Amino acid sequence: MNDKATPKDPEKEKRKIKSAKKMRDIMTTYYMDALTARENNKTVAWITSGGPVEPLIAMDIIPVYPENHGAMIGASKMGEDLCIKAEDMGYSSDLCSYARADISCAVVNGGPLGGLPKPDMLICCNNICGTVLKWYEIQARHFNVPLFILDTPVCHSGYTKEIAAYVQNQIKEYVIFLETATGKPFDYDRIKTVGALALEGQKLWQKVLKTTAQRPSPMSAFDAFFFLALIVTLRGTQTAVDFYTQLLKEMEERVEQGISIVPEEQHRLLWDNLPVWYNLKWLSQKFSDHNACPVADTYTSAWCSAIQYIDANDFLGSMAEAYTRIYLNIGVDQMADQVLGMIQFYGVDGFVMHSNRSCKPYSFGQMDIMNIVREKTGIPVLMLEADMVDPRNFSLSQADTRIDAFMEIIKQKR
Amino acid sequence: MIEELTPFYTTIKDPEQTAQSIKTKGKKILGYLCSYAPEELIFAAGCHPMRLFSRKTEISLAENHLQAYCCSLVRGILEQGLSGDLNYLDGTVFPHTCDSIQRLSDIWRLNMDQAFFADVIMPAKLTTASARDYMKTVLNKFKTDLESYIGHPITEDDLAESIALFNRIRTRLDQIYTLKAEHPAVISGKDLFCVIKAAMIMDRNLLDTCLKDLLSALKNLPQKPGDPTRLILSGSVCDMPDLYTLVEDAGGAVVGDDLCSGQRWFQGLIPQDLPPMDGLTARYTDRVVCPAKHSGNFARAKALIDLVKAKKAQGVVFTLLKFCDPHAFDFPYLKECLDKEGIPSLHLEMDDQQTNSGQMTTRVETFIQMI
Ligand code: SF4
Ligand code: SF4
Ligand code: SF4
Numbered sequence: 001m002n003d004k005a006t007p008k009d010p011e012k013e014k015r016k017i018k019s020a021k022k023m024r025d026i027m028t029t030y031y032m033d034a035l036t037a038r039e040n041n042k043t044v045a046w047i048t049s050g051g052p053v054e055p056l057i058a059m060d061i062i063p064v065y066p067e068n069h070g071a072m073i074g075a076s077k078m079g080e081d082l083c084i085k086a087e088d089m090g091y092s093s094d095l096c097s098y099a100r101a102d103i104s105c106a107v108v109n110g111g112p113l114g115g116l117p118k119p120d121m122l123i124c125c126n127n128i129c130g131t132v133l134k135w136y137e138i139q140a141r142h143f144n145v146p147l148f149i150l151d152t153p154v155c156h157s158g159y160t161k162e163i164a165a166y167v168q169n170q171i172k173e174y175v176i177f178l179e180t181a182t183g184k185p186f187d188y189d190r191i192k193t194v195g196a197l198a199l200e201g202q203k204l205w206q207k208v209l210k211t212t213a214q215r216p217s218p219m220s221a222f223d224a225f226f227f228l229a230l231i232v233t234l235r236g237t238q239t240a241v242d243f244y245t246q247l248l249k250e251m252e253e254r255v256e257q258g259i260s261i262v263p264e265e266q267h268r269l270l271w272d273n274l275p276v277w278y279n280l281k282w283l284s285q286k287f288s289d290h291n292a293c294p295v296a297d298t299y300t301s302a303w304c305s306a307i308q309y310i311d312a313n314d315f316l317g318s319m320a321e322a323y324t325r326i327y328l329n330i331g332v333d334q335m336a337d338q339v340l341g342m343i344q345f346y347g348v349d350g351f352v353m354h355s356n357r358s359c360k361p362y363s364f365g366q367m368d369i370m371n372i373v374r375e376k377t378g379i380p381v382l383m384l385e386a387d388m389v390d391p392r393n394f395s396l397s398q399a400d401t402r403i404d405a406f407m408e409i410i411k412q413k414r
Numbered sequence: 415m416i417e418e419l420t421p422f423y424t425t426i427k428d429p430e431q432t433a434q435s436i437k438t439k440g441k442k443i444l445g446y447l448c449s450y451a452p453e454e455l456i457f458a459a460g461c462h463p464m465r466l467f468s469r470k471t472e473i474s475l476a477e478n479h480l481q482a483y484c485c486s487l488v489r490g491i492l493e494q495g496l497s498g499d500l501n502y503l504d505g506t507v508f509p510h511t512c513d514s515i516q517r518l519s520d521i522w523r524l525n526m527d528q529a530f531f532a533d534v535i536m537p538a539k540l541t542t543a544s545a546r547d548y549m550k551t552v553l554n555k556f557k558t559d560l561e562s563y564i565g566h567p568i569t570e571d572d573l574a575e576s577i578a579l580f581n582r583i584r585t586r587l588d589q590i591y592t593l594k595a596e597h598p599a600v601i602s603g604k605d606l607f608c609v610i611k612a613a614m615i616m617d618r619n620l621l622d623t624c625l626k627d628l629l630s631a632l633k634n635l636p637q638k639p640g641d642p643t644r645l646i647l648s649g650s651v652c653d654m655p656d657l658y659t660l661v662e663d664a665g666g667a668v669v670g671d672d673l674c675s676g677q678r679w680f681q682g683l684i685p686q687d688l689p690p691m692d693g694l695t696a697r698y699t700d701r702v703v704c705p706a707k708h709s710g711n712f713a714r715a716k717a718l719i720d721l722v723k724a725k726k727a728q729g730v731v732f733t734l735l736k737f738c739d740p741h742a743f744d745f746p747y748l749k750e751c752l753d754k755e756g757i758p759s760l761h762l763e764m765d766d767q768q769t770n771s772g773q774m775t776t777r778v779e780t781f782i783q784m785i
Contacts (some may be wrong), residue, residue, distance in 0.1 A: 079701050090746030092763075094483060124537055130706060133538060134743035137711050141747065149708060152547065153535040154516055156523070162555055165536065166548035173544065330426045332520035357483050360739065362519035367479050382564055 013266035015261060017223060019247045026239060027229055034062050034117050043120045043182060047140065048132045049232055050302075051150065052174070052323050054102045054198050054315065057236040058191040059178050062117055063123075065233055066135075066390035069227075070098035073105070074389035076112045083390045085110070092158035097389035099135040106142055106169025110236070121145050121181045123174075127152040127329040129361045152324040154388050156331040159321060164413040166318035175316075188316075195315025198236040204244035205231045206304035211251040212295040213346050216260030217268065218251045222284045223261065225275045231303045252394075262293040270342055271297035273362050274388040278394070286400070290407040298339060298348045302327040305338075332365035336372040343377055350410045351381045357393050380413065382406040418631040419605055421624045424610035429464070429615050433502040436462045436617050442504040442530070444562075447491065447518070449674040449704070450509035450536060452553055454496040454684065454694060457618055458568045458576035459560040463507075465614035466491050467653055468766045479521050485737040486766035487651055488514045495526050505530025505563070507556075510538070511706035514607050528597075532559045539708040540699050549694040557691070573690040579618055584680040586625040587613060590632065591670065591677060591714070595725045598667035599638035603658025606668075610676055611653070642667035644780045646722055648748070649733040650704065650741055651675040653766060657733065657778075670725035672718055673733075678702050705740035714744055715751040722757055728785045730759040731778070735766065758785055 024230050037044045045056050049067040056063045079097060085104035087093050093100075101111070109115030122135035122145060133149065142145035150170050153163045174185045181205075208227070212217055227247060232241040254260075269287065269292045276283060287294055306322035327335065343351065351373055354365050370381045382402060387393035415423075425432050431647045435441045442461040443683045446453070452631075453463040468490020476489045494500050494605055508519035519533055534556050537545040561567050590609065594601055609628065623641050643666040647657075648754035661668055671677050682701035684693040702717050703709045722730060730752055745761065752759045760775060760781040 088763075090749060092745075095739060095742055099743075100619040104464075130511075130538070131743070133708055133739060134705065137708065138743065138747065140711050147711065149539045151537050151539045152536065153548075154510055154533075156519060156533045160535075160552040160555070162548065163535070165551070166544060169544040169547070170542075175541065283486060330521070332517065333524055337576070338755060355481055358479075360484070360513040364480055364484060364514060365520055366522055367481070371478075 009013075011263070014259060015263070016262075017219060017250065019243070019250050022227070022246065023227060023243060026234070026243060028138040030233060031113060034064050036114065037062050037117050044117050045121045045123050046116070046119040046136075046138070047123040047151060047284060048125050048128065050128040050283045050323070050326060051123050051327070052171075052319055054191060054194045054236045054319070055174060055178055056123070056184070058187050058194045059184065061115075061120075061178070061180055063183065063233065066102040066116065067098050068233055069105070069111065069113070069116055070101050070227055070389055071186045071205060071275075071277055072113070072228075073111045075280065077278045077391070078111055079278060079389035080391055082108075084109055093390075093392075094357070096129075096135070097387055098130045098358065099131055101389055102135065102179050103138060104170045106139060119143055119145055121177075122147045123150070124148070125150040125323060127323055127326050129328065129359070131360075146177070146181055148174060149150060150174060150323070152329060153220070154329055154331075155325055157334075159325055164320060166326050171316065171320050183328065191316055194236040196308075196312060197238060197241055199242060199310050199312055199315070200230055201235050201237075201240040202266060202307050204241065204248055206301075206307065208244060208248050208251055208306070209296065209301055211248070211255055211334065213315075214255045215268075215347075216258065216262065216265035217293050217295040218254035218259060218261060220244070220261045220287075220316075221256040221271045221282065222275065224300040225299065228300045228303065235303070247281065262288045262291060263290045264295045266345060267292040267350065267407070267414075268348045269294040269350045269352055270339070270346060270348040271299075271352050271354065272339070272366065273356045274299055275352060276386045276394060277388055278391050279386075279394065282396070283399075286403055290342065290403070292350075292407060292410070294352065296342055296347065297336075298327060298342070301342070305355075328361050332368050333372075335365065338378055339369055339373060343379065346378065350379055350406065352406075353381060354388075355383050355385050357385075357387045358389065380409045415605070416631055416635070418624070418628040419608070421616070421620070422609045422628075424619060425612035425616045426608055430499070430502055431466075432616055433462075435783075437502065443502055443509055444530060445500065445503045445594050446507040446509070446552050447515055448509050450511055450534070450698065451507050451709075452509075452534065452556060452576055452694060452698065453574045453672055454573070454580050455553065455560060455568070456507065457579070458572040459564050460572075461560070461564070462617065463502075463504070466494070466506075467611070467651070469494055469499075470766060479525065484514055485735045487735055487738075489499040490520045492518060492521065495522065497783060499707075504652055505532070505548060507532050507534060510536055511704070512738070514739075519683050523580040530563045531555060536698065538701065540708070541709055542727075543740070544607060546695060546699050547679050550691060550742040553691060553694055561602070574686075577684045577686060577690055577693060579622060581683045581686065583613065583618065583622055583625060586622070586629055587680045589629055590625070591599060593621045593629075593632055595669040597637055598642050598669055599640045599646070600632050600635055603662060603668045607652075607655050607675075610679075614675070614679070641728065643785050644669045644672050644725065646672060646718075646725060646727045646728045646730045647676070647733050648672040648718060648730055650735055650738055652764075654733070654764065657762075657774075660775055660778050661731075663781070664775075664782045666782045669727055670721055672702075672721055674704055677721075678704060697723045705744040715748055718748060719751060719755055719757070719781075722752075722755075729781065730757060731781070732761045734761065736763050
């Protein structure tokens with residue numbers, strides 16, 4: 001942070017993504033707003049990362065994402081401590097570490113922000129997992145606030161008319177829930193604007209992610225993990241649209257000028273599953289040392305994968321489908337198809353799968369996807385055992401050796 | 415052992431044999447994984463619903479599909495499927511419940527070659543009218559899936575008959591449980607578990623008769639004295655007959671349970687005064703939930719405490735499978751609620767592939783002595 005003390009390496013400076021600072025500022029302001037909501041008579045809702053946030057924005061409710069907070073906890077290496085606290089409360093160490101960290105945070109006000117602002121209501125959408133259902137039940141009891149569950153049945157092999165009708169009904173119930181919780185009528189005009197901004201934000205995010213198809217890649221999937229925070233937390237706002245417009249411009253300029261994130265990009269990789277937050281820097285450097293760039297991932301693209309189902313003229317009406325047909329809520333074969341599509345689009349030479357102990361819906365089925373990828377593309381696949389927040393499930397030395405071996409194979413294949 | 419128990423022991427000793435003999439009567443065997451599978455519909459379709467249990471074998475084939483941090487039940491069943499041990503199945507039914515079964519369904523569909531496969535994607539929350547409506551459409555869809563498999567419609571009569579049979583079975587099981595709670599020595603926990611397990615496997619008509627016989631035999635047994643420490647088991651599947659014996663050896667008795675291989679599976683009759691599909695909907699929506707389903711934030715604690723009181727139990731043993739998320743999430747809260755009521759509890763973490771350890775014996779003994 002102290003710019004004056006250390007002389008800058010011009011080569012490194014050139015590669016730095018300038019928008020990062022802007023993004024940090026926006027997130028700081030956002031969290032300040034959220035943390036002071038009570039003093040300013042604002043309402044706070046906690047919501048799952050896959051949940052429909054647009055109605056909240058349209059009602060001037062500040063959405064807070066425990067999972068985004070979980071990522072911050074992981075990145076600031078506070079995960080182990082908080083997870084242990086949850087275990088002391090009786091929660092098994094096999095449970096999702098976002099949930100564990102959040103559950104203990106709510107009790108001890110720990111973490112980088114000293115705890116999240118207390119919620120006035122909870123919005124849980126189970127399109128990502130069954131964990132959030134349990135987690136939000138726990139928090140609903142803890143904070144004694146109303147809980148709305150948007151139940152999005154899994155589309156193992158398609159979005160059926162039964163599922164469609166059920167989720168559409170629940171979108172109506174969601175609106176009624178918000179009206180009851182806030183005592184205000186729902187603003188049907190405002191949701192149109194918010195919906196349009198959400199769609200625009202997602203389109204921009206998708207364009208940003210697609211710039212990495214260029215060689216060399218202007219950013220890595222690990223940068224995308226960082227820039228993801230805005231499309232999650234501020235989707236549906238002008239702020240997000242403006243930011244991603246700027247980020248896209250920066251990426252396009254980098255492409256034009258041939259500025260890559262990895263100095264001598266030679267190998268391109270696809271990453272699967274959540275990041276390993278507490279070791280992102282190390283991993284990034286490790287791949288970079290091999291002249292490899294993880295150019296894309298299956299996780300960050302989840303926040304634009306529903307674009308095709310959104311009807312710009314009827315956002316509220318199309319929300320059911322858009323929120324139900326997301327990456328984690330479909331069958332493993334459909335997930336494999338998306339992976340194959342990405343391998344082709346980004347022209348990757350290897351596939352790194354994070355077998356994430358925290359996340360069962362993401363990790364179970366990975367081995368089948370791995371086999372499909374091997375069979376259909378022949379590219380090398382590496383499976384890394386870790387956890388996104390709890391470092392006790394990650395062995396650095398083992399990862400180090402395995403990545404070396406994996407990169408050796410990729411180099412030989414060229 | 416009384417002879418009325420023999421058919422149950424024969425069944426669980428060799429489920430495959432049971433399946434083969436049912437097959438010779440021209441019935442298709444449909445396996446299912448979890449107590450949310452609508453067995454009444456499977457039966458009404460002229461098929462045989464058969465619950466799958468994992469076997470205590472080494473995992474080798476499933477290693478290529480499921481990581482080690484998956485519960486032993488799901489891994490164990492996949493292992494059996496891949497090894498060909500379940501080749502007698504004509505199909506499998508996957509109700510949507512926990513994340514692990516959700517993904518097992520995909521893996522099964524992609525790797526197993528069976529004539530019939532169905533996901534029954536039930537709602538996860540069961541508290542709203544829309545969830546109830548959805549439950550009905552899901553059950554109807556499953557009915558249609560079955561009909562196209564068997565090639566003819568399931569008639570109202572078939573369905574009503576099936577419902578009546580299952581209600582009868584459930585009532586008889588409940589009576590046996592009640593008897594056990596009143597006179598714990600009348601049937602050992604191990605025997606009772608065998609009966610329940612077999613009830614999910616054997617031919618349902620035969621089961622009905624066998625339960626009837628067993629019930630009257632038990633009623634006629636001379637009453638044995640005894641004043642054991644009364645316990646409730648709570649968890650998902652407790653496939654450990656040893657545990658029941660261990661409890662009894664230590665001076666306790668399992669007088670009731672909150673297991674999906676127990677009371678939670680058979681509780682909740684289907685209202686017979688409603689049209690059959692409405693009756694089924696009501697049962698699957700209103701039955702006592704497992705933690706993979708939501709029926710309010712306090713439903714499970716309330717159900718457990720009510721059960722403890724109804725069975726005059728003195729303690730609860732949580733038998734949780736390792737890596738089982740839904741149950742692990744509920745445990746601290748359930749324990750806290752029991753604590754508040756002054757009901758002692760013990761937490762046992764188990765694994766299907768591992769059998770009774772000395773450590774477990776000591777813990778159970780200490781727990782019972784403490785009460
Ligand atoms: S990491 Fe996985 S299990 Fe945890 S909240 Fe996210 S989707 Fe659910
Ligand atoms: S605990 Fe629930 S989800 Fe698990 S097998 Fe039993 S009924 Fe099914
Ligand atoms: S034991 Fe738990 S994780 Fe395993 S199948 Fe049953 S509910 Fe799912």
